[in-house]
Amino acid sequence: MCGVSYLDAVAFCVWLSKKEGKHYRLPSDHEWSCAVGIGEKEHAEDGPRGNHRKIDNIYPWGTQWPPPKGAGNYAGEECREAPGLPKKYSFIEGYRDGFVFTSPVGSFDPNPLGLYDLGGYLWEWCDDFMDPHAERRHRVLRGGSWGDDVAVCLLASFRRHELPDERGVVYGFRVVLDENPVPVEVKKER
Helix, strand or coil: CCCCCHHHHHHHHHHHHHHHCCCEECCCHHHHHHHHCCHHHCCHHHHHHHHCCCCCCCECCECCCCCCCCCCECCCHHHCCCCCCCCCCCCCCCCCCCCCCCCCCCCCCCCCCCCCCCCECCEEEEEEECCCCCCCCCEEEECCCCCCCCHHHHCCCCEEEECCCCCCCCEECCCEECCCCCCCCCCCCC
16 A cells, blocks of 8 residues: 555554454564665664665675666666656666556565565564654655665665654555563654
8 A cells, every 4th residue: 555654654553453363563674674685784773863874885786786677666767768657767777677657566586585576565663763763743655665766775674764644655564463562652643
């Protein structure tokens, strides 16, 4: 689902938790790093700001640029003069994923942990502030989207950040089933 704010994603997790009688939540920034395979290369205590772009030349699909065939849902050559996109829309030269916009979930092979769409498709909200020691306004998004074509933005260690009520057409989320939830106090976002 695209066009989802952080607040929408948290509300969905609360709804799903009540419906299922289990505890669902958004992944932490470090959990997302572990899922994409770079968790051991980062220091969780440095937080999202400290780990942002810290690891060069590692993407969700590996180290090759442009991405190899089947790497994920990114802005590929099919975007060239596609209806609904600006005439000069930029795209990754030499890459085609077969979709101008979002692909169906699971269209590409899973990563070694069996997780789908960690790179491309939609930027995914994480349950962290970009800089937890400063103003605590912007929430973290990870993974890139169908609209991205810039190598640095597709790095596995790249973090995007937005206000929690921002709904972008390239924003989505995934949920984590927390088997051992720790009670936390819920505070309203601004």
